[in-house]
Amino acid sequence: MPTTTAAQRREQARVEYDAFIRSCPTNQLLDRISDKWVSLVVCALSPGPMRYSELSRKIAGVSPKMLTQTLRSLERDGILARTVTPAVPVRVDYELTPLGDSLSLLLAGVKNWAETHIEQVHEARERYDAEADG
Amino acid sequence: MPTTTAAQRREQARVEYDAFIRSCPTNQLLDRISDKWVSLVVCALSPGPMRYSELSRKIAGVSPKMLTQTLRSLERDGILARTVTPAVPVRVDYELTPLGDSLSLLLAGVKNWAETHIEQVHEARERYDAEADG
DNA sequence: CTGGATCCGAATCGATACTG
């Protein structure tokens, strides 16, 4: 007789669903842009190219580790291009690709929605929290 | 002389920047919709109301804890409404509010971008990984 | 200047068991 039934079946469902989710383009994209630093980097780069140290200063609170990590993954995804200029102090520039520009446009849409509706969200929160108090 | 300099200054910058980020509506929204389950719940609910157990089944891999947590925060933000019908087995329905509908529209836009561009991302990844190999 | 490697603490997720 089976020592596992419900647990195994649920585990199975979880794995399958996980695969489904990961294969969904929307979720892949959400996973990507949801990263805390991604939108900031894309936003920072949208006016034009920037050096590593410039980004590091503009984004302020980011650690070298996270900045590099973010930059690398965005480069891998074709969102931005990395250009190394071999000099005595090495110079590295980051620049949005056309795909990156397109993404920054989408982000602008998100930003627009956020600015239009965030107040409603805040009001809803206050109502909700007020009820919780009473 | 100070034993802390760079670290302290960065810490300070981090705190300030953190405040800036959190006050930014776009980031607030991104934080919200980036949650693994949020988009799934909104998507599941967009055709119409659903009961807790229906959601639980439709979203499959979610644990009760995460489902409740997601539902609660969405309710707090005015994205969905929770309706309790006192009966012998209690009945609870969840339904998108107008704000939630609006959000699901935005999500549709995101989905559209994702489906249009995800292939480019995949191609970029393959190129990148191929270079890494060689 | 531009990062890579490592360690560690915090936060988060998920499974399980239990309640009304």
Add this chain to the structure above:
DNA sequence: CAGTATCGATTCGGATCCAG
């Protein structure tokens, strides 16, 4: 049916040190 409480596992992010 609709959750809540708890605990363990995992993951993430930051600090630090080091290298090209």
